[in-house]
Amino acid sequence: MDMSVPPRPTEPRPRRRDRHGRGMRGPIAPPQVPLSVSRADAFVDLVYDSRDRLERRWPQLSEVDFLILEVPGFGPDAGGADETDDGTVPLGRVLPAQGPDRDRIVVYRRPVEIRTKSRDERALLVHEVVVEQVAELLGLAPESVDPRYGQD
Template sequence: MDSAGPPRPIEPRPRRRDRHGRGMRGPVAPPQVPLSLSRAESFRDLVQDSVERLERRWPQLAEVDFLVMEVPDPRADSVPLGSALPAGKDRPARVVVYRRPIEIRTKNRDERALLIHEVVVEQVADLLGLSPESVDPRYGDN
């Protein structure tokens, strides 16, 4: 009698192709073609571009957290496009940009980039206690 116990099932090999011999054969797109970004990723990139533009003029913004959230708190009376929270004793200052309200108010990427930059400038100005025009001299120019 064999004391090794019941025979163990053989582990199946991972399939690289489906049962017809087809399947993923290589990358979806060649390396020189960029894959498309989601709307949220594209939005985050626009916010990052705006922040980098301002950080060149205001280096102290490196200490500020810039966040993208889908929607603001539903209990608010109006729908804000962004908000600024001053630094606390255990957290840095924070600027929040709300993606969905901005996307609803814009028709294309160029309009979205302009509105995002205006919102970021306004929130940074609020945080620094300055006027938006002093934060970015091109504020309001379309």
């Protein structure tokens, strides 16, 4: 009687992903559905929507760069303070033009997201931050930049 071990196959068996006959898995949602938009992309859209709303009334905003950073203290504003005078983390900031750079308004994504619970709250807070920064840049009161400021 031959008790030798049979040789192992040289090729591994192909794995099957379609175990139950339901087909291959696809994406959770198609790209055109809002579910596939990341939080960061949705935040950028909110900032640009606010900018566009204000730019109709203040055309000089077309000459201002709007930046979205995660948190204060990193990126183009690294030289600035990362806390306000009262010890809170800022939600936005104005960076005046220097040399070849244009005026910039920075909105910080994470501090805004932490202070809001829903998309609607976030949209309102983003718009308030943008209005406040535009008002500071133009040397005006926020109510004169957007008459609906603080009423929402």
